[in-house]
Amino acid sequence: MPNLTPGQLTPELAAMQVEVEAYARDCGLDFFPTIFELVDADQLNAIAARGGFPTRYPHWRFGMEYEQLSKGYQYGLQKIYEMVINNNPCYAYLMRSNAPFDQKLVMAHVYGHSDFFKNNLWFAHTHRKMMDEMANHGTRVRRSMDRVGVEKVEDFIDTCLSLEDLIDIHRPFIQRHRQVDRQDFARSSSRESPPELARFRAKQYMQPYINPPEVLRAKAEQVSREQSTLTFPEHPERDVMQFLLEHAPLEDWQADALTILRDEAYYFAPQAQTKIMNEGWASYWHSTIMIQWGVTAANVVNYCDHHSGTLASSPTQLNPYKVGIELFRHIEDRWNRGAFGPEYDRCDDFKKRQEWNTRAGLGREKIFEVRRIHNDLTFIDEFLTLDFVREHKLFRFGYNPGTEAYEIESREFPKIKQQLLQSLTNRGQPTIAVLDGNYRNRGELYLQHTYMGVELQLDYANDTLENLQQLWKRPVHLATVLQGKQTVLSYDGSEHQLETVEPDPETDKYISKDKDGEAAA
């Protein structure tokens, strides 16, 4: 039985932490207080299975993760070196069996992550006491399980997990609409009486002159007309989980579980959004720190072995560590040479560009700025250059139905970049929003997938719709594109329907209505 109470550092490791922390500060890194905990492999696997949190709500998928990690470890196939949690203080786990030199490398890497968590703006709205929060979530879920039964709660959590990706990753930064309190009953009852119209102040006998009744009537009509043409929700709502929370007929414990899963999804979202940058940044700093202070003749081979192991890339999987660190170095180099700005961009002499050097020396400053404001999508968009793609032999591959294999499609820069950006958009998930919560005026839910060249996997989409229907209780629809045609998938609780919609606006009023709405806006 793994004991999840993590151990304290040995005196040697504690001294090492002081040393590495000083190096990190010298480099200008600005991090949360960082707590290292020494755990053995089994504990690390158990913690990693729960996404780094020792205490979370009980769920089989953590058991599955653990099973995989421990099998992999047992047979010597894989090993986790480090694990860092975005929290204040920042927690990091060290594997007991690592050699002291490896621990040093891991510590340097961890300080890179810790700095990134603290300073990258995409993490600005994440919960910094998530360790405690996760434990609280665990308590809440277990309490529900005690009350309504394990099976029921677990089943519901699975249903919610299947919708977990349907959040609006930009929501923490934009107030899209007024927050509505679920428990605010006064508001919902007051909605039934017609809203008061604005009147000018006037004495009683002057009312008909200052606020003429016919004008008031016209105004009231206008308001009610506006309201009837309003869609519900007013704008397409990408935070489907929130929409369900506000409008689906949920019991209290269900709403609670959904809230928990939504909160956790928002907490983890920035990590998915900054995978390349985060790992690149941490790798950049572990290599900088280790090369400057840590590597001695005795362990240089050891260092190289592990560093290159981390950065190894395979043909079909871009290694975020590799791309990240190289891109940061590329940026640093360009800004050191002053190879940026309109003058550099206008220059089309290859040789001159190669040798461009204004001795600007702005590299360090620039990468600190980049780590502050960018996420993977904007990072690639802004800094992936033709030179970089050539130097690192990137290519674009695609699925060939003929050979049933992935093949190299292109080595052209724009195509590669476009593909990369596409796979990073919305964390590589399809973009789906609620268009109508009262479709056909029958309380049905209508979602739309914004098609950007890649189709949904049909069987999964259908099963997910089933889960969505379980929450919404009324029929649900998803407009998407299948085999090049506009299609609406529907599920009403008993059977699936797949309706192909011609691109003619007459046949599907709803889609055309939406287009009008957008044009008007």
Add this chain to the structure above:
Amino acid sequence: MNIQRDRRRFKEIVRGRIRENLRKYITYGEMIGRRGGDLVSIPVPQLEVPRFRFGKNGSGGVGQGDGQEGDTVGKPGEGPTGAGSAGSGPGDGHLMEVEVSLDELAQMLGDELELPRIEPKGTANIIAEKSKYNSIRQTGPESLRHFKRSYLRALRRQISTGTYQPGDPCVVPIKADLRYRSWNEVPQPQVNAAVIYMMDVSGSMTDIQKDIVRTEAFWLDTWLASQYQGIETRYIIHDAVAKEVDQQTFYHTRESGGTRISSAYQVCADLIDKSFPPQDWNIYCFQFSDGDNWGDDNRKAFEMLQENLLSIVNLFCYGQVESPYGSGDYIDALRKKFNDQESLVLSEIQDKEGICQSIKEFLGKGW
């Protein structure tokens, strides 16, 4: 909180005991193991909750490395998922070979086929007695003093004699209060199992059939060996006459001629009589044949099976390997005659793929 609860729950889902609705999402990843010269694949079950996600059509990604346009870089299922979810650490995604021990193999087999643990029968041979500290005495060395019990007795005595004052809760034990831990000798039973394989080696059994029998016998052996500490294996081959042979001969002989199954039963019954008294032994019989018996032998065979074997063995398994030559009537005759016998298990093995299913049928009951 510990991870074992989640892990147990996951395993139960995989085995289909709970949450039937999730079963269809189980997929099997693979790690490759090596045992001797053979590769063994270790299945890693995975369970995925359905989500809206991108399918294959129009999908692709960005990779890194050499190669011309048009070169193949991978197949679906090998998991290229674009840059968004690229590999998470060193050593990720490599297929490596690992040594697997026989015990582990048996464990995997048991997990995979959901074989129940076998319940031993009879008073087995006793090999050792072991001391267990599970009782209490009034005397003993101070090092074994049971503080809690001593304290409780002292407290009880003081309350009953009225010398205990709640305001000054001082409990002083006297000698009679003291209790000491003590041990008992616990006999540790060892159960023994005997496995007897019978194979029809008449002309109609070709090498293909024997190969199937060999593979199945290996796995049965592996599983039973993991369940019992000492396991005895005996082999009998028969055509028109039967004889006991060693393992080598069992797997490699090719006789020819007619088939009298009753002869094998006779040898088997004698063997049990001589070496494995049923009250001390768990006896498993596995008979493999292509189901082609000499016409009038069936009656005799059934008689012997009924009287000398079924009543004393844990399990009698008959596996019928499909053969191009045999008529395959025997299994039907058995089925008709011994429909309600619980210790008789029948299984038809179509081809190599059928071995797993057949093992499951044989051992699925846990006797």
